[in-house]
Amino acid sequence: MKYAPEKPPGRRRAARRWIALILAAVLTGALAGPAVAESAPAAAPSIDEQVLFKQNQFGYACFRIPAVVRAANGVVLAFAEGRVKDCGDDEDIDLVLRRSSDGGRTWEPLQVVSEGNGSTHGNPVPIVDQRTGRIVLVSTHNGPAPCPNGCDRDPYVQVSDDNGATWSAPREMTEGKRPEWNFWYATGPMHGIQLTRGAHAGRLIVGASYETYDGVKPHVYGTHLLYSDDSGQTWHIGATSSFSDGTIIAQEVTVVELNDGRIYALARERGTDPGHRAYAISSDGGETFDKPFKTLDLSMADVQASTLRLHATDQGDANNRILLSAPAHPVAREAMSVRSSYDEGRTWQPWEKGKVFWWGPSGYSDMVKLDGDQIGLYYEAGVSTPYETIRWARFNEAYLATPNGTPPGVPGPPAPGPKTPDVSPARNAAYVRGGAQTVPGRFGNGLALDGVDDRVEVPFDESIDVGGDDFTMMTWFRYSATTGNHSLLWAYRTGSGTTPQLWLRAEPASNRIRALIMVDRFNITVQSASAYNDGQWHHVVLQRVDGQFVLRVDGTVVGSAAVPPGSVTEGKEFGVQGIHVGQRVDGVDRFRGSLDEVRVYKRALSATELGLIESRNQPIGGRLGLRLSMETVG
Secondary structure, eight states: OOOOOOOOHHHHHHHHHHHHHHHHHHHHTTTSOSOOOOOOOOOOOOEEEEEEEETTBTTBSEEEEEEEEEOTTSOEEEEEEEESSSSSSSSSEEEEEEEESSSSSSOOOOEEEEOOTTSEEEEEEEEEOTTTOOEEEEEEEEOSSOOTTOOOOEEEEEEESSTTSSOOOOEEOGGGOOTTOOSEEEEOSSOOEEOOSGGGTTOEEEEEEEEEOOSSSOOEEEEEEEEESSTTSSOEEEEEEEEOSSSOOEEEEEEEEOTTSOEEEEEEEOSSSSOSEEEEEESSTTSSOSSOOEEEOOOOOSSOOEEEEEEOGGGTOSSOEEEEEEEOSSSSSEEEEEEEESSTTSSOOOGGGSEEEEEEEEEEEEEEEOSTTEEEEEEEEOSSSTTSEEEEEEEEGGGGGSOOOSOTTSOOOOOOOOBOOBOSTTOOOOEEETTOEEEEOSSSEEEEEESSSOEEEEOOOGGGOOTTSOEEEEEEEEOOOOSSOEEEEEESOOOSTTOOEEEEEEEGGGTEEEEEEEETTEEEEEEOSOOOOSSSOEEEEEEEETTEEEEEETTEEEEEEEOOSOOTTTTGGGOOOOEEESSOTTSOSOOEEEEEEEEEESSOOOHHHHHHHHHHOOOOOSSEEEEEOOOOOO
């Protein structure tokens, strides 16, 4: 065995020092070679918002129908309808535009792209041709006459070759509409797309819908795609689906290209089939749909929505992500949100996992990709109605993951105060506000309300949530007012449009007692032919029974109407009030007079049971959720 010669002691000490230096250098990274780049820190969530259009601005009464794209040179173009007279969908409407050359931070003044001159120019669908830089704008025009129940409307197209600074005159797109599509026609409204994959790369795609009616047969509703292979110069009617049985009515189609080149068309579903959205797929560049539209279990209001491709794995991204903007409330137009699909539109986040941008009333929307990871959301929003402003939110992807918090409409604990007992099994708290006091009632005592601040508030509880079931509500009332609106019972919510709610109100100036139920976007009212403001006690009953909404006064049916299925508290997770006696839930229309014996049943009482209550104040059980006898306050 051969050994290496031993090193002298001095050299051994030097070697040990050298080895120590090497180990220290390795440990400190000094000799570890080129530094390995650390992953960049995650971007902090960011957002800035501003109002681009508001009512009574720029000479217009109202702005609606937002659509937005980013030009090839980076200029952002935000389109809208400038409605001259009011917020209605017809008469004098211009297509208007604001542009931003700094990614949506600041905006140029309004410019008119297509002037209606008394007619309607609307439903903008802008598309950017990335090959040529041309911006193509497809829209819909109709004449100056009001169009509340259908009319002949036609598609038009115009282009800009200077990033939206100037525009060609609109040309009627005669090749984009069939003669039988006579009752309604609508393009978009939201941005269109250009295909980037497969044999049809470069093709422009626009979603549109139509309605046919010959005055005799049932209406036929249809959805179709328009496509152009020459940068918007000529167009072709592509994939088409029609619906005549009322189960699916798919309109206002938003399109997105899937990562395999197919087109995903997501539509506003207005029929009676379960579901809030309908979708179809085209595998041939928009020329045909693979199958008819099918409903998708995607809880959303009856309103337009918009999709936007954010990431695609076939283009080097870590995941697939498509965004969807629309109000999140399942029925009402409120809570503007952006939610995501990570599986190419097969499933979508529930609203809780998405991001809410505006909790209040909101309507139509559109989205656009900006520089880096920035995204733009352009949407209708307001405090009382969705159409007060069109807002612009510029945010990054990290912002979509920030928590939503509790919806502001969810009430907190009620303020303490005197109560009147609930003698039902539920024993609900019933707070007497404003200093209301007992007076002689129809049976025993009742409660006198001064019409200023007196009322009774019963916080929401499952015992008084009649939901989508039959129900019975009732009270005794006595009053002499000849003006104003006087709420007797108001439950759950208030608001215009499709806000679920239920109420009963005296309207003496119109000589009536009127009630309303709002379910599944349907507004049903019933009313009497008298205001019963004679200073005498009258018994009023409101019921949903066997598909009818029924109003009874003093034992007689004074109004009835068919009511569709649906819950009066759908979307209660966004905030719902309980039952207010003597006022609207937002504190107006307060009652001046006396009330007695308020009852709520989660079933429809029979005529015999109602007669026993009216004549004898008989205790009747069976799903009784509230009974305020008004005997005491304390």
